[in-house]
Amino acid sequence: VTVYLVGAGPGDPGLITVKGLELVRTCEVLVYDRLIAAELVDEAPRGAMRIARDHLDQAAIDELLVRLGCRGLRVVRLKGGDPFVFGRGGEEALALARAGVAFEIVPGVSSISAVPASAGIPITHRGVSSQVTVVAGHDPDALDLDALAACPGTLVVFMGLKALPELVQGLLAAGRAPDTPAAVISRGSTPAAETVVADLAAIADAARSLAAPALVVVGDVVALSSVLGGNVESTSIEYAAAI
Amino acid sequence: VTVYLVGAGPGDPGLITVKGLELVRTCEVLVYDRLIAAELVDEAPRGAMRIARDHLDQAAIDELLVRLGCRGLRVVRLKGGDPFVFGRGGEEALALARAGVAFEIVPGVSSISAVPASAGIPITHRGVSSQVTVVAGHDPDALDLDALAACPGTLVVFMGLKALPELVQGLLAAGRAPDTPAAVISRGSTPAAETVVADLAAIADAARSLAAPALVVVGDVVALSSVLGGNVESTSIEYAAAI
Numbered sequence: 332v333t334v335y336l337v338g339a340g341p342g343d344p345g346l347i348t349v350k351g352l353e354l355v356r357t358c359e360v361l362v363y364d365r366l367i368a369a370e371l372v373d374e375a376p377r378g379a380m381r382i383a384r385d386h387l388d389q390a391a392i393d394e395l396l397v398r399l400g401c402r403g404l405r406v407v408r409l410k411g412g413d414p415f416v417f418g419r420g421g422e423e424a425l426a427l428a429r430a431g432v433a434f435e436i437v438p439g440v441s442s443i444s445a446v447p448a449s450a451g452i453p454i455t456h457r458g459v460s461s462q463v464t465v466v467a468g469h470d471p472d473a474l475d476l477d478a479l480a481a482c483p484g485t486l487v488v489f490m491g492l493k494a495l496p497e498l499v500q501g502l503l504a505a506g507r508a509p510d511t512p513a514a515v516i517s518r519g520s521t522p523a524a525e526t527v528v529a530d531l532a533a534i535a536d537a538a539r540s541l542a543a544p545a546l547v548v549v550g551d552v553v554a555l556s557s558v559l560g561g562n563v564e565s566t567s568i569e570y571a572a573a574i
Numbered sequence: 575v576t577v578y579l580v581g582a583g584p585g586d587p588g589l590i591t592v593k594g595l596e597l598v599r600t601c602e603v604l605v606y607d608r609l610i611a612a613e614l615v616d617e618a619p620r621g622a623m624r625i626a627r628d629h630l631d632q633a634a635i636d637e638l639l640v641r642l643g644c645r646g647l648r649v650v651r652l653k654g655g656d657p658f659v660f661g662r663g664g665e666e667a668l669a670l671a672r673a674g675v676a677f678e679i680v681p682g683v684s685s686i687s688a689v690p691a692s693a694g695i696p697i698t699h700r701g702v703s704s705q706v707t708v709v710a711g712h713d714p715d716a717l718d719l720d721a722l723a724a725c726p727g728t729l730v731v732f733m734g735l736k737a738l739p740e741l742v743q744g745l746l747a748a749g750r751a752p753d754t755p756a757a758v759i760s761r762g763s764t765p766a767a768e769t770v771v772a773d774l775a776a777i778a779d780a781a782r783s784l785a786a787p788a789l790v791v792v793g794d795v796v797a798l799s800s801v802l803g804g805n806v807e808s809t810s811i812e813y814a815a816a817i
Contacts, residue, residue: 340591341681348683349595350588413687414696417704421696421798428801438584438688440591444656445681453657453664461660461716463708464725473704481721482707555664558671559679 334400334427336420338413338439341449342520344368346440351409354437358407360399362392366411366544368521375407389419393426400432413441417467417489443487446519446546450526451560452553460484460552468547471497480505485550492517492545496535502549507531512553517541528556577643577670579663581656581682584692585763587611589683594652597680601650603642605635609654609787611764618650632662636669643675656684660710660732686730689762689789693769694803695796703727703795711790714740723748728793735760735788739778745792750774755796760784771799 335354340346347355352374355361361375362382375381384392392408399406414420414436427434443465444454454463462484466474468491479486480502491498492515503509509532517525517538529537531549538545578597583589590598595617598604604618605625618624627635635651642649657663657679670677686708687697697706705727709717711734722729723745734741735758746752752775760768760781772780774792781788 338683343593345593345596346591346681348583348589349592350586352592353588413683413691415687415691415698416706417698419700421699421795421802424694424696424802425798436691436694438589438683438691440581440656440681440683441687443686444658444684448656448658448679448681451667451679453667455658455660455710456664457662461710463659465706465708467698467704475726478721478724478726482725483718483721552664555668559664559667 332433332435333403334396334406334408334432334434335437336408336410336414336423336434337437338418339367339371339409339411340440340520341412341442341445342366342368342518344370346445346520347371348437348439351437351439354407355409357405359405361407361409362395363409364411367409371409389422393423396423397426397430397432400427400434401430410439413439416441416443442489442519442546446516447487447514447548449519449524450514450516451556451558452514452548453555453559454485454487454548454552456552456555460550463487465489468494468498470494471501476501477505480507485548485552488547490544491547492538492541492543495538495547498547499531499535503532511549512551514548514553514556515541515545516548517543517545519546526560528553575676575678576646577639577649577651577675577677578680579651579653579657579666579677580680581661582610582614582652582654583683584655584685584688585609585611585761587613589688589763590614591680591682594680594682597650598652600648602648604650604652605638606652607654610652614652632665636666639666640669640673640675643670643677644673653682656682659684659686685732685762685789689759690730690757690791692762692767693757693759694799694801695757695791696798696802697728697730697791697795699795699798703793706730708732711737711741713737714744719744720748723750728791728795731790733787734790735781735784735786738781738790741790742774742778746775754792755794757791757796757799758784758788759791760786760788762789769803771796
């Protein structure tokens, strides 16, 4: 194996896997995303080449990985979260497979569950939610909001902060109850994390000052954050209402 | 903090987080699930108390954690996958919160994405799937199969092996295309892993000999396994058909 596609986890450098950290510590080339913790980049060997992907588009990354892999270098491609959850890791893997370069996927802790957990929200909970629907929210027009509004359980939206007002409007128009508990967690699992909890009808306003990246969670499990969330700022949700 | 609810990841002991392993190595009591790798249990300090939860029901576990926590012991509750994804970690956290015992959630790599990844299946992939629906499949009667059949993107079913024939029948009856690519991954991310890939209409038969625990994946992303999956046994899916 020459190229490892490694998930770094949701932010906290301690949440990389043991295997992922070992690979970073023994790589010859580290190609890493903008949001990777500096502590993890610093774990690469002193002599390793470090390449920040900041100014490379996806095609350039794919080509870079193929080129490095063809030279037989031990490459770690370190990606935020999990490589296969809205991480475009599949495209990088495909490019490597098509070029005949050996590769391995090393999964990471995805934000799907870890970021809500950091705010005291279990995405599943017996008697409250046994279904989770995960979507990308940067383009609400691409979503079937009627179907999403009807999904039972928990809705988790990646990249949903910018278009949150449209997203919420669409869910309400499609019949989702205005008092459904909702949360926005900004920069979850980092020291800069901020969480806002409110009714669905009020969440877009309540989250207006938050910064990307952020995860949106909609569903009755959010109400558990008032008990499990420690110091989460909660505007209007009563724990007793949903459980 | 006295009680840590720690996700051990999907099976491979190298997929525990760095933080999780550090906690195991410094605990006074380790309470662990049946499917936890022996290598991880062995990482607990020589003098630590090790409690296998095999014969305890959930209420007994909750009570045990509260009792240990009240004594101020440094307890690690090591759970398969992620504590908050069908892991009943929320119930344990609630019991601790209600008893006033300090606790912390340490997320783990969930099977949601890691087990499909081990078979070369990215659960999201640009142009193929940007939505993932996750359900528990042990009781298909509890599911809205009409709604599930209509969900775009990828369907991931936990605990779906035993009732797979009913589940498939329900999805087909609700209009899901019989040639939708599907996979069952048994004991994913362990040395005993086995994967079967087939059309939805054929998957229950194809997976008949597989052992639990298993994850079921339905959707066009499954077709990528023929290119990304290495040595995955594929019965009838053509990569070109779906991509």
